[in-house]
Amino acid sequence: MRPRGLTAVFSTLAAAGLILGSACGARSTDIVWWTPSWGQARATELARQFEAANPGLRVKIEVTVADGLPTRIQTALRSGAPPDLIEAQHGWVVPYAQAGLLAPLDDVVTPGDRPDYLPAALDYDAWNGHLWGAPFRIETHAVLYNRRLFRDAGLDPDRPPQTWPEVLDAALRLTRKTDAGRQQYGLAITGGGEVGNTLFRVLPLMWMNGGSILSDDLARVTVNERPAVEAVTFYTELFTKHHVSPPSTLQDDGLADRRLFIGGTVAMYQSGQFDIAVIRQENPTLDLGVMKLPHPPGKDTAAALGGWSFIVPKDAPHAGEAKRLARFVSEPAHMGFFTDTFPARTSAMSQPRFSDPILTPFREMLPHGRRVPPARNWLSIVQVFFDHLQRVLLSELAPQAAMDQAAREMQPLLDRP
């Protein structure tokens, strides 16, 4: 019996050793960098340059995909064995920091560097007196439009609409049966997919109109006050009353809108500059135009600032080396090369790739970019807002009634520690 028993014990130890061995497969000086698939080639090139400049350090790139990324990052951060450097959207950084999952990055973006950064990008990553992310990519939305469909509808594509009434008028004229008998829609909005899709489209409308979901001091819900409700009304009536957005609106996110735009089903939709390359690739004949986000008459435009930051997990095995790598990629020349959209540093903006005329409206929107509120339980609050906005899109509730009900559900979330 003893030999058999010993065999079982050895088997257990061998299995445990195998698991531990595979977990410790990376070399001790490897910096594990999680980068999304779209930036893999550029990340690989920068990693090669970093290794050449830092003998003894090696960068191991692990590619992530957009779908489910917040869940994957959150799981890794809580696992106790996270990667060393992660690219995360600005909006995720402070919630991770509030949960005690990140290392501060005040020494990556030093006080001397900060004047070179877009202030709103730094604001996004700041909490409790520290910087918890190093922003490298920034972007805002604009409205992309099909210039040929504008001409077909008797509109001047060189003078796109600038105000809410003008864009509604254009959308109504663009919503028609084409000569081929196909139904065309003027302006696609989103009402489905990830909550962020719709938040990034409605929240700027509230800001333009002088409202928001929460008060500036983040103590009070203001989503049911007049400016916010007017914005919700304008947005939802594009679908419920004017029917200028397609019937699939309640299941459409930004990607679905882009597909409808590329296929010529919709003439305008709101998105970021990252869509331009895809549109040009999938429909090279599409005559593309871009306009700034239309605003209420007599008021200024606004946009939600989006983009990506580097974060270093609190439990990162090589936090010091990861910060060195983040600092390396944050140098203006490297940041300008690495980012998909605009760089977070103004000095990196001078690179030729950012001077394409079609990017001008996006660049002009940047100074109007704002961070989404860094409120407690913000993601739960946004989910409540989205659920009630969908009820308006379903014509189940009027905008004011829906936002009143949303406010009643949001305030306890805001008050909860």
Add this chain to the structure above:
Amino acid sequence: MRQRGGLLFVMPALVVLALLIVFPVCYMGWLAATDSQGHMALRDNVAAVTGARATRIAVWNTIVYVGASIVLQLVTGTAVGILLNQAFRGRAVVRSLVLLPWVVPGIVAATTWAWMLHTEFGIVNQLLLQVGAVSKPVGWLVDPDMAMPSLIAVNVWKQSPFVAIMVLAGLQAVPKELYEAARVDGASFLGEVRHVMLPGIRDVLVGVGLLLTIWGLNGITLVYAMTRGGPANRTLILPIQIFRLAFDAFQLNQAAALSAMFFACTLVLVWFYVRLSGRREDRA
């Protein structure tokens, strides 16, 4: 000595079991009872999740989704199983084809159906419009009255083959003499179904029904991939609400509290299933 040797042999499996099942369950209990700082907060966590409107909607939707799915899966699966038990040409091929929906991975099936039922791009609407069955696209997954029935239909399509195969296996065990006796008594085919087949597979149906209930309660893939719980929470089920709390809102403690309550309900069903299995083994 012999017993100790046996214990050592099962040790690796027990260690793995403990790591993969017992530890997560205990950790869930700990999370449910504490807040993010580790202080005791069971009552707060339970109050937060039970007070949320979304949770109440999710409970009701889960009952409707699982209840309707199971009834239809059992009815469809049993009918198909009985048909597959009859002798006809090409029966082996048909039996294989019937299994297809069940063997297709859940996420593949859900994504494919989501595209097929898409209001604008979906092939279902294209076909219906072409043959003139509808005058405008149907919002299969966005119309509040259509979304839940559409999900139930896809769920029935996916799981009915499992019921059919289990019923088929059960029917093979029914003694031929019973059919012959029924025929001697002048029973029609429907009479055979009612008086011979269904009583013969009653235990199978109860067991399968319980299994389907447990799987249905835990299933998230189909609904999450097709509607994410929308529109306006019309298809929000409890697993999605738990997922939202944990990974969208980072409220792990509340998510654990809701999971624990949900787990307790599922345990009752598991207990019934284990009891039923034991009874069947005793009879055998």
